[in-house]
Amino acid sequence: MKSNERLKQSYFDAEQVLAGHGKRDVHVLKEAFEKIDGDVESDMYGQGAVIEKFQEKMADLLGKESAVFFPSGTMAQQIALRIWCDAARIRKVAYHPLSHLEIHEEKGLQELHGIESVLLADKTRVIELEDVLQMEDEVACVLLELPQREIGGQLPSYETLEQISAHCRAQGIKLHLDGARLLEVLPYYDKTASEVCALFDSVYLSLYKGIGGIAGAILAGDKEFTDQSKVWKRRHGGDLISLYPYILSADYYFDKRSGKMAAYYEQAKELARLFNGCEGISTLPVEPVSNMFHVHFSHPKETMEALLADLHQETGIGLTSYVKELENGGSSYEVSMGDLYETVPKEKVEALFAKLNEKMKAI
Amino acid sequence: MKSNERLKQSYFDAEQVLAGHGKRDVHVLKEAFEKIDGDVESDMYGQGAVIEKFQEKMADLLGKESAVFFPSGTMAQQIALRIWCDAARIRKVAYHPLSHLEIHEEKGLQELHGIESVLLADKTRVIELEDVLQMEDEVACVLLELPQREIGGQLPSYETLEQISAHCRAQGIKLHLDGARLLEVLPYYDKTASEVCALFDSVYLSLYKGIGGIAGAILAGDKEFTDQSKVWKRRHGGDLISLYPYILSADYYFDKRSGKMAAYYEQAKELARLFNGCEGISTLPVEPVSNMFHVHFSHPKETMEALLADLHQETGIGLTSYVKELENGGSSYEVSMGDLYETVPKEKVEALFAKLNEKMKAI
Known part of the structure; x- marks a missing residue:
């Protein structure tokens, strides 16, 4: 061998x-559904109590006006960046060279949305304020991943986050949070999710990292943004007739593990x-x-x-x-x-x- | 009221x-998973026994070299058309004016893939051979939906299918089957799924229409085609870490209802x-x-x-x-x-x- x-x-x-x-096995699903009544009705193409209640719960958690459940973070984040690019009429966004979008998505952002990426910082460290200040390209959006997974889960200081946020806001650049592991960094920052999210215009949260659900993601922002994201979710083929296997399990494991x-x-x-x-x-x-x-x-x-x-x-x-x-x-x-x-x-x-x-x- | x-x-x-x-409720999931062992391992980003076995079963059913499980038909079909357009270097496809792509997908094909649609026949009837023969535009692919859902589920004659297929093959036009309800039309045609699919270069099958699964779709064709479709599935955000809630339930209800x-x-x-x-x-x-x-x-x-x-x-x-x-x-x-x-x-x-x-x- x-x-x-x-x-x-x-x-x-x-x-x-x-x-x-x-292990990621069927027990994960069985445990989540054990106490759920069989009569609970499926969500239907993004509508219904199952999906709406969970979306509200996540919007509250993140301190955003509205939240949308997506089958994947890949889909949610591309869509967030597309919305910000369309709004700014600029087809460029900036992120880390080891961002999920750059290395794990087969260039979906470029191939599906025609959006170019500007890479900030180098592969060995997180994005600092200077990287954003020195950026020469005009971009619609800067994406920060907290923590930066591919380098062991590193973080900028909270002060740096605040400075980058203030700079972007002043420059009319949208700031998006790749918060796949957002809940996991809150103890270090000693902040609530909504305090961190207040620095960002849009936020993605994964439901199967620290939370340990089966799959799925949340995209949050103001209502105009999330309404647009639902149209794009339909276009991407992510507006499934039923997402409840992911939603109900995400909700179960969120309650079990967020604390x-x-x-x-x-x-x-x-x-x-x-x-x-x-x-x-x-x-x-x-x-x-x-x-x-x-x-x-x-x-x-x-x-x-x-x-x-x-x-x-x-x-x-x-x-x-x-x-x-x-x-x-x-x-x-x-x-x-x-x-x-x-x-x-x-x-x-x-x-x-x-x-x-x-x-x-x-x- | x-x-x-x-x-x-x-x-x-x-x-x-x-x-x-x-009803579409949690019982549907519970019934499917009742007899499934908790130790069954999740699929992982399109790999693993759970997804591979079901894909092989569906490839066999449809008489195609290979099949890929997708979270939705919207995603599967856009991707099929994109692959055929890229291969032909033509950014046009033809389908019925009441095709799912035209009326239920927020123009995803156009907005994500930059593909134009040419509408064949009128809204009251199915596509006939003459519609394809008289088509003036050069298209990469013709899509036929069997049965044509929005007009009550109508079908062309089987002879018409054979003629359209022969014409497209002779002209180098790919023929794609929107077979959301393919199994449902086999008794009328008195054909097997693979006999019908042999007329088409690529085939989509829904797993929650007559089969009655929770969600999900199959896209089938030759291996080169399905390999490309997996790259696009990743780009679309459809290559979820775990699709087993849909796959295992689709497999269960397929066995229960396909006969x-x-x-x-x-x-x-x-x-x-x-x-x-x-x-x-x-x-x-x-x-x-x-x-x-x-x-x-x-x-x-x-x-x-x-x-x-x-x-x-x-x-x-x-x-x-x-x-x-x-x-x-x-x-x-x-x-x-x-x-x-x-x-x-x-x-x-x-x-x-x-x-x-x-x-x-x-x-």
């Missing part, structure tokens, strides 16, 4: 897992400290600012796959199902803390890291 | 309903005869060619709303929750036969129509 397959297998065979909420984000954040910091205490391992960021971080190994992918597979088998605790190559010859994987961490006894965690450190030293 | 609200209420209060599969299409068709003919036997009522088509037809009343909307609400209350059997205005001053509603018809005793149906006829005569 190849080392990547061995690692994957050993992860799935582990009795316990340190990060995340657990646990501070705990996930503390666990992330604790776990990062344990990783950073091991030879040849560091985390990005060193101290997490949300429930997520990246683990960087100084050894190459194959070495770490074999080592971690052994570790899984010897301890019965799973860390990761994959490791990916880094350009510097090392390797890494991503951690998102969730419900599972507190199910693993502290002494087991300590023993796991003692063993990991031993193995790293022995390479 | 307004007459349209009274009609709606009386329909929902009726003990039995004549058409359809029943019942001939029965629904016979019931549609029987019911249409009963309607046509009433004063001031006719069906379109007079003899249905699938499980669906439209009921046309010679009286206006409000008159019929009041009459039908009374009928519901007096008989306990629901016919329709709405009636819509026709341009000729009359009114109409749509019927799609499903699992419910056989649950209503014949004598009750006969008594219902005797009463309906009486009321129509008394206006």
Whole structure:
């Protein structure tokens, strides 16, 4: 068996897992629907109590006039940017070079909407005020992703957010929040969702990251904006006859987990400290600012796959199902803390890291 | 209470309903998932056993090399047409003036893909061979909807289909099947799905019409085509992390109902005869060619709303929750036969129509 397959297998065979909420399987749906009455009527093409009530709840949470449920964040964000571009009659938007739109959407924004992207900052750091001030292109909208997922979930300071927001407002540039993991950064900023969202004209929130729903996203803003977004949702093929399997499960897991984000954040910091205490391992960021971080190994992918597979088998605790190559010859994987961490006894965690450190030293 | 609200209420209060599969509510999901093991793993961004197996099953059914699950037909069909337009370097496609793309998608094809539509035939009839032969515009693709839903579910003859297919093939024009209700027309044509699909380069099938799933669609064709469609699915924001709530329920209801299409068709003919036997009522088509037809009343909307609400209350059997205005001053509603018809005793149906006829005569 190849080392990547061995690692994957050993992860799935582990009795316990340190990060995340657990497997993405049909139990996730069954748990959410267990207490839901079968007589609850489906939403119908964006109408009906099921979707409208949840949208209102999310609008309240985010402090926006209105919110719309979308099947995906990809769809929601492209549409937000299209609306701002049409309004400004400018076909350019600015975001980070590792934005989801730039690297995970097959250039949908360009191919479907004819919108060009201007890349701010470089791949190693978050967008700072200077990047926005120095931008030469005229753009309709700046998109900020909080936290910046592909670099371990880093954040600008809250002051920077306020400054970027004030600058954009003064310049007539719309500011959009890629808040896929918005709830996850609130404990670090020590702000409410609506305080953060007040700095932005439009906001996207994912329902299956820290919340852990099945799929789905929220797009929020003023009513004129969300009304337009519904027309585009229809055009994109996202105005399904029934979205309730996602909506009702998102609502269930929101209620279950939205209050646990501070705990996930503390666990992330604790776990990062344990990783950073091991030879040849560091985390990005060193101290997490949300429930997520990246683990960087100084050894190459194959070495770490074999080592971690052994570790899984010897301890019965799973860390990761994959490791990916880094350009510097090392390797890494991503951690998102969730419900599972507190199910693993502290002494087991300590023993796991003692063993990991031993193995790293022995390479 | 307004007459349209009274009609709606009386329909929902009726003990039995004549058409359809029943209410769109959470029971639909619960029934589908009741026997599915919680350990079944989610699909992940279009990968995994759950989605791949169902796609293979649908490819086999349709006699195509490959099939892709989409969250909606709107998305699937726009993408099919975009692929054919890109291949031909022509940005025009032809379809019926009452095609779903023309009237229900907020011009998504135009706004997202920059594709123009050429309308074939007029609103009162299906596309015939002559319409295609006489087309002056150069188009990348012709789309045929079988049956043509907005005119009561009418069909061209099978010979016409074969002739249009041969002509398009000879001219290098791609032929796409809007087969939202493909399974529903097979008994009339007395053909298999793959026999019909062999006439087309690409095929869309809905999973929540006669099949009665929660939502979702299949797009099928050769592998090069479906591979491209997956890239576009990602761009549209349709490549969700998890589509299993739709896939597993579609699979369940496909197995439950795909063998019942001939029965629904016979019931549609029987019911249409009963309607046509009433004063001031006719069906379109007079003899249905699938499980669906439209009921046309010679009286206006409000008159019929009041009459039908009374009928519901007096008989306990629901016919329709709405009636819509026709341009000729009359009114109409749509019927799609499903699992419910056989649950209503014949004598009750006969008594219902005797009463309906009486009321129509008394206006």
